[in-house]
Amino acid sequence: MNQSDPRPDPQDSLAHEPAAGSLSARARAAVAPQSPYLNGLNPEQRAAVEATEGPVLVLAGAGTGKTRVLTTRIAHLIATGKAYPSQILSVTFTNKAAREMRERITAVIGPVAEGMQWLGTFHSIGTKILRRHAELVGLRSDFTILGTDDQLRLMKQVIEAEGIDEKRWPARQLAGHIDGWKNRGLGPDQVPAGEAGAFANGKGGRLYRAYQERLKTLNAVDFGDLLLECLRLWREHPDILEQYQNRFRYMLVDEYQDTNVAQYLWLRLLAQARKNLCCVGDDDQSIYGWRGAEVDKRGAEVDNILRFEHDFPGATVIRLERNYRSTGHILSAASGLIAKNQGRLGKTLRTEDEPGEKVTITGAWDSEEEARLIGEEIEALHAKKHSLSEIAILVRISAQMREIEDRLVTLGVPYRVIGGPRFYERAEIRDALAYLRVVNQPADDLAFERIVNTPKRGLGDATIQVLHNHARAARVPLMEAARFIVETDELKPKPRGTLRDLLISFGRWAKLSETMSQSEVAQTVLEESGYTDMWQKDKSADAAGRLENLKELVRSMEEFPDLQSFLEHVSLVMEANESDTVERVSLMTLHAAKGLEFDTVFLPGWEEGLFPNQRALDESGRAGLEEERRLAHVGITRARRRAKIYFASNRRIHGLWNSTVPSRFIDDLPESNVEVAEAPANFSYGGSRFDRMQPFSGSSYQTPGWQRAQAHRASTDDGGYSARRSGDRRGPMLIEGELVAKSTGGSGFKLGGRVLHTKFGPGTIEAVDGNKLTVEFDKAGRKMVLDSFVEALG
DNA sequence: TGGAGGGGCATTTTT
């Protein structure tokens, strides 16, 4: 490929555009050197790259070189002259994925990749399209993209305006509904009556419509609109749709299994004409069903990916099943697990790598011990010179992180939490952006409202209400209403003066932005408004971090030509620059781990109720269970060499200790690829306790995996009296060991006797049933416990 | 108007 090729971009110009496959295009392809980029692809990958025409579904299992196929395919399209970079639509879900793809394409084909102006997320591409045709959907091209917090504030206003009690019908809930509708591609008029009525006694649909109207008046859109408005644009203006259909000769979609209905419709409209749509995904890694990645118009649960062949007849389906990531046992364990799912297209991953280590399963007495065991293993790996950056701990819910973090802090193991609030979702960033938005666009009411009293300057609800009333009556933006109000005596002198000062400041900053660089303006605004000061005076632990984030924000602004373009860019693609040179263990949710890989992966919390998550089961039944299982599959397949599963028999949920049962997913793992971990020296107590957990365990303890776990335990521990590691801080355990032995011959506890439980503390025995005691604990209330868990007092 | 404390609540989350 000639990298300095100054070919004109055929788009938006009258430049001659050789048709794909035309003589000149073929001639050009013939001139191009043989395609070195195809080297090293396996036959399936190569097929996926070369099947350029018509609909193609690439089922790419974990670690099968999916990104490589995508990037090579693009390189191939360009190198063979089938399309110019600007004629390829390439969609990803995250900005990170888009960035990485661009980098990798550049590495293969050189700077021509810069011409890929349609490589990005659904949302960024949607934005680009909407800005071009904004007026056709009732927007101006400089529309603002609202973040979640702005959305919520707006919905609150809408709810109040309709005279609905916001406490009874919280904005958050409405946001959920609207979000769901938008995910399914439904505008206010298309929501099924039954659903629209579900909120606020039948007013759901009306609120949705009112919300959309408010957005339009504010010249704003939310994330969902970025797709929905495109759909509307294309449906109402077929000529424009046609432009895009012609423009995008080839379309590629990454992570297709995660597309929601709106995205699916968006793609289908575009692909209708040329049908050169290549979707890459893995039905076994579909873990965002709850976010609208399923459920079609008829309400049936149908994954887009499962019906691709139906929607695109004659589609080529290519399976990538050669895994280049994990060792044999890990891969077989994951395959065995996912094979238990029914709703799947079916793939069997294989590897030519060595079997490697088996997946380990370790039981812990409680979540604290679980964290300790993980900590110890990490230390051991570190001692063996394993890099900490190659270790990850993947949890089901964020709440699990706390105990693990505590442990890592105690051990002094450096770690980082991945995920959490995005950079631009952080309060301080949103605040700073709001200031800049007002400077840039004084009519931005949402931004104005956000910062009018941040930092606190005595312009509270009362003042805002006055402004609102005027703004509404005079149909002007808040800022303009404020200008008017400060000239009247409607406000008390103090707030009036403050407000006037603020208006003067904004006038000054707006003027500054004409001469100063945008980062200097930002700096000045943040200082003069007292915003930086506010955080400097803040004594809370994260204030320093927030100031750091603000600096980062100002720094990142330098890359943009002006404030306007910075703001346009920022709402979609801002991310914190992680300049991290220290090696750290990564801690994140399973969801956040998708797409990542590590040598060693710790998977704590494999317990019924937590994982599979009870709520997923309650709300979505079998579909929920299968999604949870896919999540487990994603977890295991993140590991290259070591996957370590843990469960605890006791876990604190919302502050209360619950006894738990190992996850059914443990039993889904093929026996031959799994080993029950050597019982740690201090674990035998737990082991002996597990043996007595039956009354609490429901039926699951009978399952093969559980029996395996027990059998192994019996062979590796010595009946509950293993030498305890010295220094174990849990002193009373030895006593409990004795109690275990004692209680085998029957209960030695009497009604009314006082006992001490390691977790629940002291209590009085209220009933005895075999080895089960009902104890009224002084602090924890009445519980049924096993006698082996308590020590007789006095 | 704003800080302090009580009540309710508590998956997963790109854009």
Place this chain on the structure above:
DNA sequence: TGCCCCTCCA
């Protein structure tokens, strides 16, 4: 158990 939101009071 801890957090967030809301209300109450200074």
